[in-house]
Amino acid sequence: MSNDTHQHIDSVGTYVLVFLGLICLTVATTAVAFVDLGDYSVVAALGIACCKMLLVALFFMHVRHSTRLTRLVVLGGLLWFAILLLLTLGDVLTRGWVGVPGR
């Protein structure tokens, strides 16, 4: 029933590798910002940020060794934020699509 990490103790090397990956991604996202990708700049930036988040979560926060329940909790949190974002944007992005009679 115990959840974890004292059975899987990652090596210092693993952590340093992940850290270097994070640094590279930081450099990448900063560099990419200076390149004109049009509307895809945001996609690139968020995509890289998500990769960094995954690295921190999976390795530094030990999610890759954790129970299904922990992963469900993490996914649930992200999903709920997505609900807040998407349904609100559903309003903001569609305003003015249907005209109001008389205006």
Added chain:
Amino acid sequence: MASDTHVPAHQETLALREQFDTAAQQKDASTFGMWIFLITEVMFFGGLFLAYTVYRHLYPDVFDVASSSLNVYIGAANTVVLLCSSLTMVLAVRASQLGQKQMIVLFLVLTLMLGFVFLGVKGYEWTVKFQEHHVPGMGFHLEGLTPDNAVTQGHAQLFFSLYFAMTGLHAFHMVIGAGLLMYLIFEARKGRYSAEYNTPVDLIGLYWHFVDIIWIFLFPLLYLIDRHLGR
């Protein structure tokens, strides 16, 4: 009537609370509790990320210019500082799992120092914003807007309101994290953490990494909007 397991007096580091039956159950429950707390934090910051998304969608050009007024190199450097602190934090957790008592203290202290560096840099950035009149309210003025009128200046204020709210809330969480680290260092120096009992290090580590993840998103969203336009 008492709890079902005996806690030998010398194992005071286990600190088995009477509502739990085993140390494993206690650690499990505590870790689960911390994860639930972290998702409340996701929703907490989430409201600000929503506001940011809405206004960036509505006023992309103004957000562009406003973002350019932030120093991207300082922001990137600070991001690296925080990532370093995440590394030292997870190494502290690892040390506690291995019972390496002096390494625990060392890595926790490094984490704390890096956290202070981050906060110091942030404080510096904020003073720059104050000096440049980029603080919303009286006397606000952002240069480089086209067109430059009351309306667009208003939109620019929205960016900076979000900038201060988001980085401010993040910094507040870091200050709390620093306080928690100081508590951990204090206890670790007493030799309280070991392979049998390292839950607080683990949990505060989770918290610290979460605060790092928030910054991982704040950095591109606030600092890296359309830098190619070279303003």
Added chain:
Amino acid sequence: MITTAVHEREHYLNESYGIKSWLLTKDHKRIALLYLFTITFFFFLGGAFATMIRIELLTPTGNFVSNDTYNKLFTMHGVAMIFFFLIPSIPATLGNFFLPMMIGARDLAFPRINLLSWYLLVIGGLFALFAMLAGGVDTGWTFYTPYSTTYSNSWVIATAIGIFVAGFSSILTGLNFIVTVHRMRAPGMTWSRLPLFVWSNYATALIQVLGTPVLAVTIILLFCERVFHIGIFDPALGGDPVLFQHLFWFYSHPAVYIMVLPAMGVISELVSVFSRKPVFGYHVVAYASIAIAVLGFLVWGHHLFVATQSVYAGLVFSFLSYFVAVPSAVKVFNWTATLYKGSISFATPMLYAFGFIGLFTIGGLTGLFLAALGFDVHVTDTYFVVAHFHYIMVGGTIMAYMGGLHYWWPKMTGRMYPEGWAKLSALIVFLGFNLTFFPQFILGYMGMPRRYHVYPDEFRVLHVLSTAGASVLAVGYLLPMIYFIWSLKYGALAPANPWGATGLEWKTPSPPPLHNFDETPIVTHEVYDYSTVIGEEIQVG
């Protein structure tokens, strides 16, 4: 029959004495009583505001209070009732007391956080109380911008801080319950053997944990805008006041499920015991609780139908709002099916349960009326809406709360309440409630706006009926206060299981010992298995 003389046996109430033993307790049972005391105070405070509102509405012109004062009255009524009574009520009192017992645990997972939750409610309450006494707040409990951020000259910040702090009380309770249900169940207490009251509180806890933080950050933004003038809702800067409404209702709609789900959990227990039958469709009811919690997060835009939200978003939210009614309706069907061929007794808790089922159904159905975009345009911000939510909150939640209080009173206190007076009070509540709130449906349909105290003459009769009802309702709520307190000294001593109920909490003496169980129970029976309690003497009125 096990009736142990209360003063001979040690139990959670007499194992230690003195104010410190209460204010520093880690015992979930004592904390539940601390909460009971606090929320009862706020219930009567909110009730006092309601009394003043109803007195004012006796006459079509505003001659009892001024416009500003009236605005403060309905605001403070709402704030007190919602944030400091309804949201904590069942989870923090009955849930705190019985959730650990029902799963066979000695306490919640985090007892000190439980105590902290109570202190946070009290501190938040003090801020709100200060605001009320210092002059009041007049923005409506919904705090819409820009009035709350810019134009109101009332104690917005103090109230907002109070609600903010109370919000953390709610979050921590939710966190505690979730971890407890996952990790503290006794051996043999599988998810399928959990009483439905536990399922409901678990689902409620999910909402508390996922929704309340958004309210917290919204209050921070409101604070910043009002105090530092760094506005993100300010139209003068290009800000969107409707963004406030999205953020506010993202929490506040699920909040109504925080208020009603635990009540539904109580009803499941009552309907089962007082029909002596397992709840029909146990798994369906359990999953319906989770479904309500999840779907409840997808419908908040129905509060923004006429707030300049886009029509497409209105469509989506309307559709989803119909969806969320389904699991609630399923529960009503299942409770009804539970009654079928049951051995029904009309003890006071069951009277409240019957009241709940009927009144909640009416309230829920009128919610569907409101979910229809076309209809909503006509009745939004009228008394129709007021009646709708009072049918659910008062006719629903408060009835269930009263039912639960009566049902579990013997266990909590070791005393029986006087059944005759209790039945009478239940009847008075039911009659008073309907007389108060049914006319309000008609008023709203006819066009009476909410939050107005000046109205056309033609609405007067209905308002007078409503106020008359409120007077009756007040009596119905005061009587239990009196007889519950009376019963503490003079009530009949309660046996361990006066109702012949299943459930681990009834296997302990009344009142329970400090650690609930002398040995961790091992659960071998299914839930609501009445064959296990045959022969128990039942004290049913």
